[in-house]
Amino acid sequence: MKKKRSPKWHRDELILTLNLYFDQNSGSFMSDNPKIIALSKTLNKLPIHPKEVKAESFRNPNGVAMKLSNFTAIDPSKTTKGLESYSKLDEKTFFEFCDRLDELKRISSIIEHSLGEIEILNELNKIEDEDSDIINEAFEGEIVYKLHKSRERNSKLTDSKKKEVLKKTGKLECEICSFDFYKTYGEVGKGFIECHHIKQLSTYQVSQKTKSEDLALVCSNCHRMLHRNRNDMSIKTLKNKINQDK
Template identity: 50%
Template structure:
């Protein structure tokens, strides 16, 4: 059996290295390619690897970088023509935004630095299993973010503190109140979102109550679509703008 196709997150790691190398440095013995190979093998993405020996080995990484040569408009050689549609899509997305590419690659590499965390990430379902368009930043980043949000004790403390202060649990982005809408069924229900982007999170920093925001399910999913860039405050601003447009439209109808 063949090994699984390259995932977007894996391509991001390889492409980040590609833009740091000269074409003549692309070979399986390059220490930087070997290091990327190790990182790829530690990523919590593919739990089934039919050919463990060849799975994302240095030779395979070199071939992937050679695929990028064939896509790169600034390279005047041929490169390897066996690139995939996803290879080209990711390349085109980042060729003019290498800073964002590197930031995402650094966040993805976080997942390879701790074996216990890596194991925990495998236990978190991939976003595609329930919504193929939910996560823009990447699957591994999504899993890292979800892992931080699974601390039930501090989540409950956040809810208790918010309720004691305001007498209700409402979404901080759109003010939706589950109890008000669903009555007894919705009592005490709200979701916790971690505010701090992974790129800004210090490795040893513990989550504080101020790091969390209470949000409804819809707003939470929207925040996860741009985990590293969209803040609760910005989403609230967007929500307010959408409400204004809606009410103006309703007035025009009548």
């Protein structure tokens, strides 16, 4: 029987492994290193790869040590050779974070913290991969992106925001392009609009509470555009772009 091969490394996995790589107290990159063993256990808990695709050796300590050696090969500051069979994503992730170690550490902390919260994990599993192209491009990785999305989908919070805006303006229209679902589609569109969390993913903190003023009402198209350009696209920027193109 042919052995099952482990799936390709995901960005979130690389972020956690790279964080260990830059840890000055990481120790040697050997499979018996306690920190590597601990990271192996963490990687196996990530809600990314389904169980059926995981081989017996999935992200075991030896595999983690090899990935760290890949980073050694990529690192221009190292004189040791390392394993050169690294992927384009390995290289891309390394150079995106090598000069942003504080951010790397913060994102890693958020990912690790989420694994200890059953409710958070359940929320992550509810987020469908409908935005898979956006998730793959997310600088902070899939888990932080999905944590952000779960806040946007908090029904209690979004309903409260809609009621607040309806009471104030008498309508629910996109804050960017002014699209009104009810005006366009009639009864079927009544009360429908999406909520966008205006705080950047780069400022995300697990413990922070989402307030009404943190949410903006947007149509589906504008919402998707905001997430496609998460690092530099704000409500104001996208609104100005639409107005300029008219």
